[in-house]
Amino acid sequence: MNQPILSVKDLTYVYMKSTPLEHQALLGVNMEITEGEIVAIIGHTGCGKSTLIQHFNGIHFPQTGHVMINGMDLTKPKLDVKSLRRQVGLVFQNPEDQLFEKLVGDDIAYGPFKMKLPLEEVRERVKWAMEMVGLPFDEMKDRATFALSGGQKRKVALAGVLALRPKILVLDEPTAGLDPKSRRELLEKIKKLNQEEGITVIFVSHNMEEVAYLADRIYVMAGGKEVCHGTPEEIFTNPEIILQHRIGTPETVRTLHRLHEEGYAVNTGRFRVEDASTEIRKLLPE
Amino acid sequence: MANEPLLQVEDVSYSYKINSKETLQVLTDVSFSVQKGEYVAIIGHNGSGKSTLSKLLNGILVPEKGQVRVKNLLTSDRTQIKEIRRTVGMVFQHPDNQIVATIVEDDIAFGLENIGVPHDEMDARITGALEAVGMSEYRYRPPHHLSGGQKQRVAIAGILAMQPECLVLDEATSMLDSYGRDDVLAIMRKLHENGMTIITVTHHMNEVIEADRVIVIAEGKIAMVGSPREIFMRQQELESLHLDVPDCSRIAKVLHQEVSSFNATAMNPEEIVSEVKRLTHVNQEESKS
Amino acid sequence: MSSPFELTRNITIGQYLVRNSIIHKLDPRFKLASFAILLVGIAICDSYIGNLIGLFLSIYLFHLASIPVSYGVSGLKPAIPFMIIIGLMQLFLYKEMSPDNVIYWQLGFLEVSSASIKIVIISVLRFMQIIFLSSILTLSTSTTEITRGLERLLSPLQKVKFPVHAFSLIITIAIRFVPTFAMEMEKMMKAQASRGAEFGTGAWWQIIKRTTEMFPLIIPLFNVALARGEDLILAMEARCYTPGSSRTVYTQYKANGNDYVALLVSVGIVFVLVFIPYPW
Numbered sequence: 120m121n122q123p124i125l126s127v128k129d130l131t132y133v134y135m136k137s138t139p140l141e142h143q144a145l146l147g148v149n150m151e152i153t154e155g156e157i158v159a160i161i162g163h164t165g166c167g168k169s170t171l172i173q174h175f176n177g178i179h180f181p182q183t184g185h186v187m188i189n190g191m192d193l194t195k196p197k198l199d200v201k202s203l204r205r206q207v208g209l210v211f212q213n214p215e216d217q218l219f220e221k222l223v224g225d226d227i228a229y230g231p232f233k234m235k236l237p238l239e240e241v242r243e244r245v246k247w248a249m250e251m252v253g254l255p256f257d258e259m260k261d262r263a264t265f266a267l268s269g270g271q272k273r274k275v276a277l278a279g280v281l282a283l284r285p286k287i288l289v290l291d292e293p294t295a296g297l298d299p300k301s302r303r304e305l306l307e308k309i310k311k312l313n314q315e316e317g318i319t320v321i322f323v324s325h326n327m328e329e330v331a332y333l334a335d336r337i338y339v340m341a342g343g344k345e346v347c348h349g350t351p352e353e354i355f356t357n358p359e360i361i362l363q364h365r366i367g368t369p370e371t372v373r374t375l376h377r378l379h380e381e382g383y384a385v386n387t388g389r390f391r392v393e394d395a396s397t398e399i400r401k402l403l404p405e
Numbered sequence: 406m407a408n409e410p411l412l413q414v415e416d417v418s419y420s421y422k423i424n425s426k427e428t429l430q431v432l433t434d435v436s437f438s439v440q441k442g443e444y445v446a447i448i449g450h451n452g453s454g455k456s457t458l459s460k461l462l463n464g465i466l467v468p469e470k471g472q473v474r475v476k477n478l479l480t481s482d483r484t485q486i487k488e489i490r491r492t493v494g495m496v497f498q499h500p501d502n503q504i505v506a507t508i509v510e511d512d513i514a515f516g517l518e519n520i521g522v523p524h525d526e527m528d529a530r531i532t533g534a535l536e537a538v539g540m541s542e543y544r545y546r547p548p549h550h551l552s553g554g555q556k557q558r559v560a561i562a563g564i565l566a567m568q569p570e571c572l573v574l575d576e577a578t579s580m581l582d583s584y585g586r587d588d589v590l591a592i593m594r595k596l597h598e599n600g601m602t603i604i605t606v607t608h609h610m611n612e613v614i615e616a617d618r619v620i621v622i623a624e625g626k627i628a629m630v631g632s633p634r635e636i637f638m639r640q641q642e643l644e645s646l647h648l649d650v651p652d653c654s655r656i657a658k659v660l661h662q663e664v665s666s667f668n669a670t671a672m673n674p675e676e677i678v679s680e681v682k683r684l685t686h687v688n689q690e691e692s693k694s
Numbered sequence: 695m696s697s698p699f700e701l702t703r704n705i706t707i708g709q710y711l712v713r714n715s716i717i718h719k720l721d722p723r724f725k726l727a728s729f730a731i732l733l734v735g736i737a738i739c740d741s742y743i744g745n746l747i748g749l750f751l752s753i754y755l756f757h758l759a760s761i762p763v764s765y766g767v768s769g770l771k772p773a774i775p776f777m778i779i780i781g782l783m784q785l786f787l788y789k790e791m792s793p794d795n796v797i798y799w800q801l802g803f804l805e806v807s808s809a810s811i812k813i814v815i816i817s818v819l820r821f822m823q824i825i826f827l828s829s830i831l832t833l834s835t836s837t838t839e840i841t842r843g844l845e846r847l848l849s850p851l852q853k854v855k856f857p858v859h860a861f862s863l864i865i866t867i868a869i870r871f872v873p874t875f876a877m878e879m880e881k882m883m884k885a886q887a888s889r890g891a892e893f894g895t896g897a898w899w900q901i902i903k904r905t906t907e908m909f910p911l912i913i914p915l916f917n918v919a920l921a922r923g924e925d926l927i928l929a930m931e932a933r934c935y936t937p938g939s940s941r942t943v944y945t946q947y948k949a950n951g952n953d954y955v956a957l958l959v960s961v962g963i964v965f966v967l968v969f970i971p972y973p974w
Contacts, residue, residue, distance in 0.1 A: 163582075163584065164552045164553070164554075164582055164584075164585075165552070268451060268452060269451055270451070295579075295580065296579050296580055297451075298450040298451045298608045298647065299450070299608060299610075299647060299648055299649040300450055300647035300648075301451070325582040325583045326583070327583070328652070365584065367583040367584075369652065370611070370651060370652040370653055370673075370674060371652050371653075371656070373674045374652075374653060374656065374674040374677050374678065377674050377675070377677075377678045378677075378678055378681060381678060381681075381682065383681065383685075392652050392655050392656060392659075393659075395652075395656055396655075396656045396659040396660060399656065399660060399677070399681060400659075400660060400663055400664070402681055402685060403660065403663075403664045403667065403681065403684050403685065404664070404684060404685070404687075405664075
């Protein structure tokens with residue numbers, strides 16, 4: 120029924136092709152993502168996930184295989200890369216590094232200006248993007264970027280991508296290096312963007328608590344391939360996959376698994392703290 | 406005096422100059438001491454002053470007011486600075502920014518050359534340090550092809566080779582993925598078991614579970630001190646300081662509210678499981694009798 | 695299709711390739727000395743045949759070092775614009791007052807003569823040899839070895855209070871951060887491109903436009919470099935580094951037969967290039 124908004128078929132990619140340093144990053148990846156989903160991609164460092172997501176907005180192009188995004192075929196030589204990059208917003212790891220304007224508002228406006236939008240619209244977009252990430256427009260737009268805290272800088276960088284009004288938001292380790300408070304805030308904003316604005320979110324993460332909180336579905340990658348996918352319940356309740364690919368699991372899942380091993384009847388898929396508590400509560404006497 | 410502490414921080418204050426008029430007070434009257442062989446975690450959110458504090462411990466920064474002593478040497482005494490720094494070794498946050506050389510073994514040798522270790526002794530020290538962090542097979546490799554966790558292990562080896570008495574890790578795991586972090590934590594555990602004094606500065610709560618003592622820093626002051634168990638019990642206070650509590654502590658607390666005999670201080674999966682076992686076991690005994 | 699963002703792809707200088715070749719195993723002091731001697735030879739040699747021999751020998755060195763020649767050739771690419779500019783300048787500006795110099799074309803102070811054509815060809819050959827030789831040196835010698843070798847070669851200068859160690863440490867660190875900054879730059883280009891940035895789209899006379907286009911790259915890169923530098927200083931200090939204080943040395947080199955052979959061969963090549971009177 121539903122056409123996927125993003126589909127990847129048999130995608131391969133070799134870095135530094137035909138030099139002594141060449142190495143194969145992707146060995147045939149398949150993936151289908153429906154509009155409005157939040158999908159997590161997890162796997163070891165070097166499993167190819169960063170290379171994969173860089174295909175999604177035309178940083179890399181498929182060497183073999185196909186990538187279709189919202190009806191655009193990325194293998195087509197006459198691809199409109201600009202239009203692709205407006206539809207897919209890509210936020211890199213530590214995006215605060217990429218800020219370069221003196222003022223917060225100017226930096227966020229960089230993308231829309233490059234799109235040659237009228238001033239009014241640029242302003243409108245900057246305002247919207249700032250509100251979406253929780254930076255009050257009037258108060259923050261004229262602040263100096265370099266004097267912000269790490270968490271705020273990251274929000275500015277995210278707003279800079281949101282101002283392009285993408286349909287799909289791709290994030291590489293969105294919360295790495297943030298302290299717990301900034302992390303929680305950022306995760307809430309991402310969830311809100313998905314729920315209220317209907318933006319499809321694809322993110323890469325090592326933090327399983329974060330994956331459990333955000334993701335509707337998980338793709339597990341290893342050695343340049345996707346090895347399995349499913350809902351967090353399906354992935355986290357499968358001890359074989361977890362062991363084989365050394366997927367870290369949320370602490371709650373670990374606790375439930377341990378209980379399960381001890382012969383207690385618990386549902387190991389109940390990984391939210393409240394659910395896990397209820398689950399364990401059922402075991403205890405009155 | 407039976408046991409002189411290894412590290413003494415006495416009434417230390419520190420501020421940064423923002424410009425000619427303004428200064429930013431980072432630490433105010435902080436005092437604590439660390440005994441030899443202790444495992445201390447310093448925790449606080451970004452901007453709490455914890456990183457500044459760690460840099461005061463080996464004389465990279467010198468307190469504005471108060472003093473820091475390492476084995477009774479004042480860090481303000483610049484003639485003793487080499488002795489202080491070879492006693493208190495330090496590993497930093499960014500794996501990439503602390504590697505000097507272009508080959509792993511040369512990087513480890515860097516510190517040894519600085520403190521004048523004779524050439525004949527270096528080889529054995531480098532071998533030992535690399536073994537301790539499980540990186541022996543990477544000895545002749547260039548560091549820029551290593552993963553973040555591996556680079557951080559090299560950085561630790563670079564310090565270990567200098568044979569310090571105390572290792573300070575300044576958010577050394579915050580840029581690592583979960584495997585890298587687990588590896589580094591395992592090394593810290595092993596070093597501690599062998600008698601090394603460890604001070605870890607972090608905002609990851611799961612990393613402080615293994616510490617003997619936790620010092621919570623907020624707004625440049627010590628907000629709480631205690632064992633991890635004691636600290637995790639004060640969930641609301643921690644949350645008001647923008648810090649997290651491990652999920653297992655949360656679960657234990659919820660369960661304790663409903664079943665009062667459930668130990669509210671359980672803080673990891675193993676402890677939750679053993680509590681469940683204890684209570685269900687008691688229950689079975691009762692129903693039998 | 696290769697990605698437009700693989701910056702590290704064509705930088706052959708500074709990329710050490712681990713091999714087990716005879717060139718790799720040379721004592722870095724001797725390798726550097728041989729390199730310097732060969733450079734002098736190439737600089738002096740001004741005959742076609744001599745330079746062709748030099749070019750052939752430098753290509754043969756790739757073979758000896760077990761490194762594909764194609765990799766060395768790809769290192770020429772970034773240098774082509776410079777070669778063209780220098781070549782054009784020499785072609786039109788070089789003047790020689792000798793009886794057998796034939797002038798083909800003249801306009802004001804510009805002239806093309808048989809001597810200027812010769813010097814262009816010789817320069818191109820020299821340039822290629824220098825790039826090949828430097829590539830081989832850096833591909834077959836870790837930067838640590840290069841700086842250590844350099845430090846040892848320069849150590850007599852210590853007597854005249856030249857800070858030899860600090861000097862070689864500066865070079866080591868500079869080289870050590872080349873791949874790091876290349877990766878950083880690559881990431882920055884990708885990140886700004888995904889925000890809609892375009893680089894190098896203005897025509898070449900729109901210097902201001904082309905320069906301002908680079909701001910989103912240059913400014914963040916500068917910030918990152920600064921932050922990394924600060925971190926590095928702290929980390930070095932924490933490991934007891936104090937400039938100018940006495941240190942011991944980890945790596946000690948012992949030269950063997952091959953090293954002396956390499957040095958002698960280099961001297962021999964220089965004689966072949968410089969002192970044989972080739973007909974052209």
